[in-house]
Amino acid sequence: MTFALAHPTSSTGSPPVSPPERGFTGTATLLGVFGFLVSFAGLWQPSYWGDEAASVLSAERSLPSLFPMWGHVDAVHGMYYLFLHAWIDMFGASELATRLPSALAIGLATAGTATLARMVVVRSGFGTRIAVIAALVFATLPRVTYMGAEARSTALATAIAVWLTVLLLHILQVSLGPDSTPRQRRRAWIGYAVLLAAGIYMFLYLVLLLPAHAVAVWLSGPHREDGLHRLGAWLRSVGVALALALPVLVYGLAQHDQISFLAHRKQADLATAMVGQWFGSALSALVAWLLIGSAILWVFRRPRLDPRLDPRLRARPHAPERRTLLVLLTWLIVPSAVLLVGTRLIAPMYSERYLSFCTPAVAIVIAIGIVALRVRWLQVCTLLLLIALMIPTFLAQRTEFAKDGGSDWRQAASVVGAGAKPGEAVVFDESTRPSRRPRLAMRLYPQDFRGLDDVTLAHPFSDTAGLWDTTVPLASVTDRLAATHTVWVLENVGSVESLRGTDVHDLESIGFTEAASTTIQRTTIIEMTR
Structure with missing residues (x-):
């Protein structure tokens, strides 16, 4: 040769x-x-x-x-x-x-x-x-x-x-x-x-x-x-x-x-x-x-x-x-x-x-x-x-949840799309890092969220100099739900398990109760009604 x-x-x-x-x-x-x-x-x-x-x-x-x-x-x-x-x-x-x-x-x-x-x-x-x-x-x-x-x-x-x-x-x-x-x-x-x-x-x-x-x-x-x-x-x-x-x-x-986020991950050694x-x-x-x-x-x-x-x-x-x-x-x-x-x-x-x-x-x-x-x-x-x-x-x-250890946004969006009606509200868990927030399900699969009121949105991503939407805490805008009878909450599984999730707690404090709940992989979709 x-x-x-x-x-x-x-x-x-x-x-x-x-x-x-x-x-x-x-x-x-x-x-x-x-x-x-x-x-x-x-x-x-x-x-x-x-x-x-x-x-x-x-x-x-x-x-x-x-x-x-x-x-x-x-x-x-x-x-x-x-x-x-x-x-x-x-x-x-x-x-x-x-x-x-x-x-x-x-x-x-x-x-x-x-x-x-x-x-x-x-x-x-x-x-x-x-x-x-x-x-x-x-x-x-x-x-x-x-x-x-x-x-x-x-x-x-x-x-x-x-x-x-x-x-x-x-x-x-x-x-x-x-x-x-x-x-x-x-x-x-x-x-x-x-x-x-x-x-x-x-x-x-x-x-x-x-x-x-x-x-x-x-x-x-x-x-x-x-x-x-x-x-x-x-x-x-x-x-x-x-x-x-x-x-x-x-x-x-x-x-x-x-790339500073790499500092929070386990550092790779030669073997790995x-x-x-x-x-x-x-x-x-x-x-x-x-x-x-x-x-x-x-x-x-x-x-x-x-x-x-x-x-x-x-x-x-x-x-x-x-x-x-x-x-x-x-x-x-x-x-x-x-x-x-x-x-x-x-x-x-x-x-x-x-x-x-x-x-x-x-x-x-x-x-x-x-x-x-x-x-x-x-x-x-x-x-x-x-x-x-x-x-x-x-x-x-090539499995449904193959990305990032179980990303399930398409599946979560389909649950919302199958049950939500125009005029109802949607709330997203903001407790994790932006690239893992359930809010991205709405941005990537917008057809399933059409007609829903995103009550915590402050500025859409396209109006900012960053990558993501900017939001406000749900507790500060609960008045936006005065005429709403159904709210769809997308929470990370860990957030729901910890004190039932801040958003769920805030909604319960103004009269909403859980009507249904579906957990996909790492996202839980909760339907809450008055």
């Missing part, structure tokens, strides 16, 4: 390395369709949850309301919200409609993973096999199937990350070849800068991909001087990208308090990150990490190529396959290490979802580990075993 990071120039005297055959485009496309279908399957099943509520509500704002919001909150998601705004205008705000772009992005990323694997493994026998295995593993990774069914930007950012890497390798292998002109090289680096800037606007943490790209550029030249020259050109392109992305970088740093970050379950993580270890041992224990056969190796001590694996391991490890160490030493910044863009590298290294098993039937059985171990996680992700 031969790996390559650069297109050898004729001056080295070595034979040229062919880029992926054009015939592989059809294979990559079919794999992309497979990746889309896996993520698309059942994505409409789970109810929305808090992060998706932020996406949908922000995207449903008018543009005059959306732009000022970025100056106060969620500037790092501004590009995605703008995209989703246009998407919702065309296709609506159902779970199927808003999650569909993520599934499409996973299809694109699956094709990109296959293409990238085929570019770095250039001998067709093993190259095509590794590319196909990598795409199949990528499409079925629990982290991928999760982000492929969520109305957030991580799937789009992952697609940008993998195709940005494909573009970089194309530049290193082709655009910097002896037959290219200075104009072609400038245009290639400008294209890289623009796509990198777009990726940062889509997901700020995509800057953590740059160390892997730096390693790829440094190891790409046949001589050390070539590596330095290419690294300088790459750094200039990165500088242009960062300049283009300066607004989101500045606002992102200014709004860093947005190795399982939950990409693989979903301990058993599938064990098999995956064994395969990653197999890839490392297989590549680094292989004998080095003879410098007399490949003059490039006189200036580069690592064989081509080792360079490739170094790049993939940098992509796989460095972003995670930065966030884990930064969380420990600086401030909370780690979340498993933030490392979603590393999944293409994870899949390719696992594919190399599978092919390292040599025996074809053993490779097939190992691939099928890994996929089988990940299926239970996929099925759990």
